[in-house]
Amino acid sequence: MNAFEYTFLIPFIPLLGFLLIIFNFKRFPKKLTAALATSLIGISFVLSVYTAWQYFIIMGPLHGVYPKIIGNHFEWLKLGEHLSVHMGTLIDQASVMMLIVVSTVSLMVHIYSIGYMHDDRGFNRFFAFLQLFSFSMLSLVIATNVFQIYIFWELVGVSSFLLIGFYYEKPSAVAASKKAFIVTRFADLFFLLGILLISFHTDTFDFISLTNPENFERFNLHGTTFLGLSIPALALILIFVGGAGKSAMFPLHIWLPDAMEGPSPVSALIHAATMVVAGVYLVARMFANYAIMAPEALALVGYVGAFTSLFAAVIATTQIDFKRVLAFSTISQIGYMMAALGVSGYGEEAGLGYMASMFHLFTHAMFKALLFLGAGAVIHAVHTNSIREMGGLRKYMKTTHITFLIATLAIAGFPGLSGFFSKDEIITAAHQSYPLVFYTLLVVAGLTAFYMFRLYFLVFWNTETHYHHKPHDPGKAMLIPLIILAVLSIVSGYIPFGEFVSSDGKPLHTHLHFDIAIISTLVSFVGIAIAWFLYKKSSDLTSHLIARWGTFYRWAYNKFYIDEVYLFITHNIIFAYISRPIAWFDRHVVDGTMNVIGWITVTTSEKIKGMQSGQLQQYAFAFVSAILVISAFLIYYLINN
Amino acid sequence: MISLTFHQAVFYFFSAVIVIFSILTVTSRRILRAATYLLFVLLGTAAFYFLLNYTFMGAMQITLYAGGIVVLIIFSILLTSHVGDKFEPIGAGKLIVSLLISLFGAGFTLYVFLKTDFTPSSVGLPDASVRKIGNALLSYQRDGFVLPFEVVSLLLLAAIVGAIVIARKEPADNENLNNE
């Protein structure tokens, strides 16, 4: 049963790398660091692939169901007679799939960073943090219980914080890292509440027993409700808030666009492919609970996902910062995955949405990482983030151009590429049960095609701007990951994903749904065509359109002023009416009390220090008199009794 | 009619010596005289011990106190004062307060002693022979004193070392002091 005892090595190898590098980061030459980090993550990657091969191919489904296997575990914290926290590795469909995603993208990003960060002073620090992140993320995906997930959830948050603020001399990077940390931490508070609530009522943290539908009858889930919600619904919504914070769901998405202050490989690894989908993964992990215990919570997940998807896609059409467009695209695509989970049912055919969501997670990781790495290559070449200052780059950066085009086509849902297949499954799943979500997603598909091609045309076609240095393709270290990821972006769509990952463990046979596929492809083509028409060459039409849609454009351009709303709430309401009075109370009442006590002590000492005169005979006087008085009292007392 | 036995007469004589010279010790304004008066007091005490048949105790009193401590005190007086020096008279307030405290204490203690009904033992006289004292000092049986004996020997050693360390002249220290 336990052929997976080695799995704990997968996260621990990068941890080793982190420790080695962080304690020697002034001593190690860059080459050694790069070789060490890359080979260690390479080992993790090989082990992950081996695990996947072992799990999916060699072992295969047992009696038609993929088993959930505990690779190894130990008791870490005993909280009560029944409740204890374990640490260990859980091998099942979703975690093995995530292992592949995380280790692949991480390996690509490691290789890419050797070229990208080559001239950076913080080279070693960067690789140390990458290793730390890989350790945390890999541990997160194979966590056996919700508490372990929570621990590594915070650790990936820390790595994300460290890497967003990597250029700590830049005030905007520092602000962005703080923002990311505070927003996600705020959401994690709800996550913790959710964990406590659900484990209190089910007496377990472990996913295997927590998500087994056969156990649901035994859980004690009756009790008082809050806002008319049942206990599981409340707990799962709280957990979803945690996931929404990490996955940048509306209205907690504000940190992700700012997180683009980090180096581009970081954006690719953390803020596109792996960490931000942790929220999706979390919901997928507890999917049985959502689908069976609290369908209303799952519906909320779906609607929030669909809305976020649309919302972010609209904003993405107006942004001019290269990486911010991609950031909003990421938000939009994660909304897609959430929506797919939301419309899914549990088991068999109804679980199509779940499988589609995981599928999209997988393909999205590949092409979005590719997009970010391509963006990094472009930014590296032209030294600006603004797409207004780019244009006509296809002539100078041939390989980058082609790989970027592949990724763009994949995300736009061009037939034959990976994004097409996964999107098709998602839209089909939505079509079955949630028409509102279905139409939203369809619109988003069109918008996605539009804004991605707008980006593509503006950068690689359009009018050529004057460049100080002639831009050129990056070096091999950066090109190889681009090419590998481009290949993966094409072929990953052909994996029969349902055979491997499904909501209930039974392989799900899927096929292309031509009716839906045709509609969504048409919508994508419309988007691409509009982008072609507007942005292939610079034209006045865009400014006319912007003028016509002035107000709406301004709102979208300013991200619908969500940041300003947050600022207003925090500064004008929370700070002014809660924090300031508390600070006043602290400064004047609490500190004042302490000061008065100190003042009393000092003054009293001043007054009585004369008694401590150093004159021995004064002491003797006091001593003898006191002895006489005390013994007189004692004797008097003894005589009278 | 007051009839005095020989013992009583000797006892009262030495009592008078002790009390008078005690008072003289603490009131004399010449320090060397005070030391001499103290010597008389100590000798009187030794006489008490002899009268009570504690000959060993008396001998210790004379050798240690009269022979050791008083000589030490006289030495230090000679080191630190001039022989002819007289103390300044004590301030009236201090004198009165000290006198009151001492008189009150003495009166109070005497009151307690005289009020208390001591029942003299009828066992007889104590055996204070040197042989017995020596055995008791080195005995670890009941009524043996080997532990305090050893502890006191350690204490004496510590006192010797301490006294040397404190009183020794240290050139380095002196320089520091001069610099202050």
Next chain:
Amino acid sequence: MWQDISLQDVLIVSTLMFFSGVYGFLTRRNLITMLMSVELMLNAVNINFVAFNYFLHPENMQGMFFALFVVVIAAAEASVAIAIIIGIYRRFKSINIEDVSKMKF
């Protein structure tokens, strides 16, 4: 053999001796005279120990031994005290207690 003298008689003498020691300790400013006063007090206590032993518990020798140890400790105390006094004299060029008041607030 000594029935013609009572315990109280001895106690009166020792009490007077003790409180003249207290008086001396409170009034004398010279460190050496203060030391002498302390010796007076110690002697008074010793007399008490021996007297109580003699009159009340002649079968045991504890009182005498206690006095013996007090004598020994007094000797040690005197030697250390005099060493200190000499050190003070070197430091302050005086052994007047009112000049030696460094150890204050």
